[in-house]
Amino acid sequence: MTLITLGKYLEVVSKGKTSEAIKKLMGLAPKTARVMRDGQEVEVAIDQVVTGDILVVRPGEKIPVDGEVVEGSSAVDEAMITGESIPIEKRVGDQVVGASINKNGTFQFKATKVGKDTTLAQIIQLVEEAQGSKAPIAKLADKVSGIFVPIVMALAAISGLAWYFLGQESWVFALSITISVLVIACPCALEETHKVQTIVFDKIATITEGKPVVTDIKAFDGADADVILQVAASAEVGSEHPLGEAIVAEAKDRKLILTASQDFQAIPGHGLQVSLNDRIVLLGNSKLMADHNIDLSDARAVADHLASEGKTPMFVGVDGQLLGIIAVADTVKENYVAAIQKLHRMGIEVAMITGDNKGTAEAIAKQVGIDRVFSEVLPEDKAKEVKKLQDEGLHVAMVGDGINDAPALAQANVGIAIGSGTDVAIESADIVLMRSDLMDVPTSVELSKATILNIKQNLFWAFAYNVVGIPIAMGILYLFGGPLLSPMFAGAAMSLSSVSVLLNALRLKRFKV
Numbered sequence: 300m301t302l303i304t305l306g307k308y309l310e311v312v313s314k315g316k317t318s319e320a321i322k323k324l325m326g327l328a329p330k331t332a333r334v335m336r337d338g339q340e341v342e343v344a345i346d347q348v349v350t351g352d353i354l355v356v357r358p359g360e361k362i363p364v365d366g367e368v369v370e371g372s373s374a375v376d377e378a379m380i381t382g383e384s385i386p387i388e389k390r391v392g393d394q395v396v397g398a399s400i401n402k403n404g405t406f407q408f409k410a411t412k413v414g415k416d417t418t419l420a421q422i423i424q425l426v427e428e429a430q431g432s433k434a435p436i437a438k439l440a441d442k443v444s445g446i447f448v449p450i451v452m453a454l455a456a457i458s459g460l461a462w463y464f465l466g467q468e469s470w471v472f473a474l475s476i477t478i479s480v481l482v483i484a485c486p487c488a489l490e491e492t493h494k495v496q497t498i499v500f501d502k503i504a505t506i507t508e509g510k511p512v513v514t515d516i517k518a519f520d521g522a523d524a525d526v527i528l529q530v531a532a533s534a535e536v537g538s539e540h541p542l543g544e545a546i547v548a549e550a551k552d553r554k555l556i557l558t559a560s561q562d563f564q565a566i567p568g569h570g571l572q573v574s575l576n577d578r579i580v581l582l583g584n585s586k587l588m589a590d591h592n593i594d595l596s597d598a599r600a601v602a603d604h605l606a607s608e609g610k611t612p613m614f615v616g617v618d619g620q621l622l623g624i625i626a627v628a629d630t631v632k633e634n635y636v637a638a639i640q641k642l643h644r645m646g647i648e649v650a651m652i653t654g655d656n657k658g659t660a661e662a663i664a665k666q667v668g669i670d671r672v673f674s675e676v677l678p679e680d681k682a683k684e685v686k687k688l689q690d691e692g693l694h695v696a697m698v699g700d701g702i703n704d705a706p707a708l709a710q711a712n713v714g715i716a717i718g719s720g721t722d723v724a725i726e727s728a729d730i731v732l733m734r735s736d737l738m739d740v741p742t743s744v745e746l747s748k749a750t751i752l753n754i755k756q757n758l759f760w761a762f763a764y765n766v767v768g769i770p771i772a773m774g775i776l777y778l779f780g781g782p783l784l785s786p787m788f789a790g791a792a793m794s795l796s797s798v799s800v801l802l803n804a805l806r807l808k809r810f811k812v
Contacts, residue, residue, distance in 0.1 A: 324423045324702065327361075327702065328363065329361045329398075331343065331345060332354050333355045334347075334352050334353065334354050334355075335352070335354070345364070348363060349413060350410055350411060351410060352409070353407055353408070353410075354366065354407065355405070356373075356395075356401045356405065356406060357405050358373070358402065359402075362397055362398065364413045365394070365396055365410070365411055365412035365413075366410045366412070367392065367395070367408055368391050368407070369391060369407050369408055370391065371405055372404055373389050373401050373404030374387065374389070374402040374403055374404065374541075375401055376400040377654075385542065386541055388568045396418050398417075403540060404567075421679060422702070422705065426705050426709055492750075494694040495712065495713060495744060495747075496648060496693045497647065497688055497694070497695050498649055498650070498740065499673075499685060500649065500650070500651050501653065501697075501700070501704045502655055502660065506631060506635055506663060506737075508632060510629070511545045511611075512545050512548070512627065512628070512629075513528070513548075513625060513626070514610055516623060516626075517601050519597060519623055520620065522622050525555060528549060528553065529555045529558075530580055530617060530622065531613070531625055532557055533557045533559075533573075534580050535547050536559075536560065542611065542627050546613075546625060546627070560575050561574040561575075566583065568586075569586050570583015570587040579618055579619075580616070581614070581615070581617075582613060582614070583613060584614065585599075585614060587614070588621065591616065591619065592619065593616045593619060593620065595614065598624060605624070605626045607658065609655075609661075610627065610628035613627065631663065635737050636667050636668065638741055640668070642741050642744075645741060647741075647744065648671065649668075649670050649671075650671035651664055651672050651673065652673040652676050652707070653675075654674075655674055657675060659674075660672050660673075681704065682706035682707045682709075682710040685710045685711050686710055694712045695711045695712050695713075696712065696744075699715075700716060704716075714729045715730045715732065715743065716731045716732070717731075717732055753803060
């Protein structure tokens with residue numbers, strides 16, 4: 300009864316962790332929303348927002364529900380939903396997602412999905428469903444237990460009845476035999492990681508650092524790279540846009556002196572225009588340059604090449620002339636290539652899944668040697684893509700760190716969370732990499748193989764122990780004049796077998812890569 304009670308307690312603790320993950324997901328949505336009612340802004344509880352309401356969102360605030368922008372513009376950080384590392388420009392007619400973060404503009408949007416219909420609510424439902432379903436190994440353990448336990452119980456009952464009716468008419472003696480057989484038997488279960496054939500990495504903060512940096516500065520008409528960066532950074536001072544922040548950070552790293560700008564104008568979806576020392580500076584995409592009649596004929600090939608490498612090219616124009624291009628991109632983590640190569644040597648296929656566009660995703664995949672790419676994938680589709688791989692007969696591990704990875708981590712045969720990731724991702728995973736070092740991914744597979752070898756050794760000895768122990772507990776030796784194994788000694792023998800298994804398992808503490 301003590302062991303059963305302990306098992307039930309551990310089950311409750313496990314379920315409690317699942318509910319904690321769900322609670323954290325629910326906590327992502329703001330509790331209130333600013334809604335336009337009769338021409339006035341009114342703050343209401345989130346559950347009072349209905350489809351068709353017009354909501355107001357200011358810089359730095361979370362977007363309450365899913366909807367469509369009807370007035371204003373901004374850049375919205377949707378990394379926790381889409382996996383896109385760079386905030387998305389939102390203008391009238393664009394869709395916004397609840398729980399994403401508004402960066403630098405005020406806008407109004409019409410609520411299109413509220414309550415259980417929002418994207419966040421659907422993610423919560425996916426996590427609940429995935430964590431509530433049984434993994435194949437759990438089903439196998441159930442099947443083994445379903446066979447093993449009845450056999451042991453039958454042997455115990457047969458032994459007790461046989462001794463009672465065939466000479467030992469003391470019910471205490473027969474019950475002693477029955478209890479000895481029940482106590483001495485002990486089943487075991489296996490785990491999954493050693494069987495992994497495909498490992499799927501989420502791009503954001505697993506493959507890449509998750510923070511854009513300046514990667515290239517291309518000069519035209521004899522301009523100096525530091526001058527181009529100085530002009531761009533001066534224009535972007537005070538900007539809350541991540542691309543602008545990356546440019547300013549690079550200028551500061553180079554200890555460049557920035558100039559105060561005047562007449563700042565943000566041009567939604569295109570870039571910005573400022574005045575620096577009475578010179579008109581433009582910083583943005585090719586559409587912005589075209590609108591101001593700046594010739595890009597010499598720069599388009601360069602910009603296309605940078606884009607093909609997964610970088611975001613930004614044109615810098617001064618007084619109607621192209622000065623240069625600054626490319627910004629998310630950088631690949633230092634150990635990732637080595638981790639990929641090691642996994643390949645182990646015969647494991649490597650895939651990448653991301654919300655990034657196809658060009659960016661394929662550029663990164665080519666750079667680091669990834670076998671499969673799943674791009675422009677939304678959270679619900681991440682779990683579906685993992686399921687598709689499993690339907691191919693593959694044992695799949697998923698590596699991620701974000702809220703948007705939680706359903707896929709739960710769906711995979713093995714979920715591996717980066718230690719620096721969100722609590723929801725960590726609680727949805729089976730393995731947590733505490734050092735956030737990607738080389739620990741192949742290490743975890745090797746450790747699993749060592750663990751399985753250890754388990755097989757333990758299973759062999761447990762099987763041998765049961766083959767010898769159960770007949771003795773049934774009274775075979777006593778039948779031929781030998782000793783009888785009492786329940787107390789059967790319990791002690793089981794404990795000793797458990798200690799031997801534990802000591803063998805503790806050898807894994809000496810595991811080295």
